Amino acid sequence: HTTGVEKPTVKRYESYKRDSQMPQAIGELRILVDYRAQSIILPIFGRPVPFHISSLKNASKNDEGSFVYLRLNFLSPGQIGGKKDELPFEDPNAQFIRSFTFRSSDSSRMNQIFKDIQDMKKAATKREAERKEFAD
Amino acid sequence: MATKTIQYDNIYLNLSSQPGKLRIAPSGLGWKSSALTEPFTLPLSEIRRFCWSHFARGYELKIILKNRSPVSLDGFAQEDFDGLASFIKQNYDMGIEQKEFSIKGWNWGDTEFLGSELVFNVNSRPAFEIPINSVNNTNLSGKNEVALEFSNVKDSPVPSAQADELVEMRLYIPGTTSKEDVAEGED
Numbered sequence A: 001h002t003t004g005v006e007k008p009t010v011k012r013y014e015s016y017k018r019d020s021q022m023p024q025a026i027g028e029l030r031i032l033v034d035y036r037a038q039s040i041i042l043p044i045f046g047r048p049v050p051f052h053i054s055s056l057k058n059a060s061k062n063d064e065g066s067f068v069y070l071r072l073n074f075l076s077p078g079q080i081g082g083k084k085d086e087l088p089f090e091d092p093n094a095q096f097i098r099s100f101t102f103r104s105s106d107s108s109r110m111n112q113i114f115k116d117i118q119d120m121k122k123a124a125t126k127r128e129a130e131r132k133e134f135a136d
Numbered sequence B: 001m002a003t004k005t006i007q008y009d010n011i012y013l014n015l016s017s018q019p020g021k022l023r024i025a026p027s028g029l030g031w032k033s034s035a036l037t038e039p040f041t042l043p044l045s046e047i048r049r050f051c052w053s054h055f056a057r058g059y060e061l062k063i064i065l066k067n068r069s070p071v072s073l074d075g076f077a078q079e080d081f082d083g084l085a086s087f088i089k090q091n092y093d094m095g096i097e098q099k100e101f102s103i104k105g106w107n108w109g110d111t112e113f114l115g116s117e118l119v120f121n122v123n124s125r126p127a128f129e130i131p132i133n134s135v136n137n138t139n140l141s142g143k144n145e146v147a148l149e150f151s152n153v154k155d156s157p158v159p160s161a162q163a164d165e166l167v168e169m170r171l172y173i174p175g176t177t178s179k180e181d182v183a184e185g186e187d
Helices: A024-028 A107-135 B080-092 B178-186
Strands: A032-034 A039-044 A047-052 A056-064 A067-074 A095-104 B006-013 B020-025 B028-032 B040-043 B047-055 B058-065 B071-076 B096-098 B108-114 B117-122 B125-131 B135-142 B145-150 B165-172
Touching (some): A032 A107, A039 A095, A039 B165, A047 B125, A056 A107, A067 A107, A095 A107, B047 B080, B058 B080, B071 B080, B080 B096
Parallel strands (some): B047 B096
Antiparallel strands (some): A032 A039, A056 A067, A067 A095, A095 B108, B006 B020, B006 B071, B020 B028, B047 B058, B058 B071, B108 B117, B117 B125
């Protein structure tokens, strides 16, 4: 049992503070994995939009014909297996992005991105588990 | 003597893969590239307003039009702003709205419709904008879940640089009664 001292707090994370911290490669208008910022940068109608690895639930990949579909699922309320303390519930009216699906014909690059995202998520999950263990 | 036009090299039109030359004159704008036989032109009479923000290849001047989807001009340097702003003020008597986008990496916020775009805001700042005419289909894909399917609108005369194409987004929308439902369920 916990002592009751630790209240579930909103996990604070932030991909970038300034535009200049984003990698130059955003100019390529492609999906990017930025380990330094623990973030995935998605090209959404041309705009590079970062998502922190802590907001990601999982990723899946599908090959269909000459295209690769990459789906990124994010943490949101009402999901099976979702943990309450992972969600920033300060605003009950908040809307959540649950998923983005991207399509690309560049299968080798997409395979690498998929692997990088999975590796980054695994490492982040492991670090979080260790942090919790030491906090006890 | 005031200059009649200003020109910027290496400007990308509507996410084009190749840059072109942008010329801004008192009567409107023109964009020229080797990929086009005729230059792309935009008369002043079609322009409603201007926005400026950090974008993929530098800074973007976005032009909101009266009757069509916005036009994106990307590839400016931050230092270009003052020159652009004073030219547009002098010749068009319009300002340029400087927008700061959220780069926090959060997936929660709220959506709003602004003109021909759906904007996702994070912490009172826009995170991204979706042109409504690129939404192909919407459906309720679950309890409190909306799915938007996209088709890339090819209204640009130039080849696009976008290799990874967004085809679907799912949003969790809290219901108006769900707050009470959740509260009851938790008891």
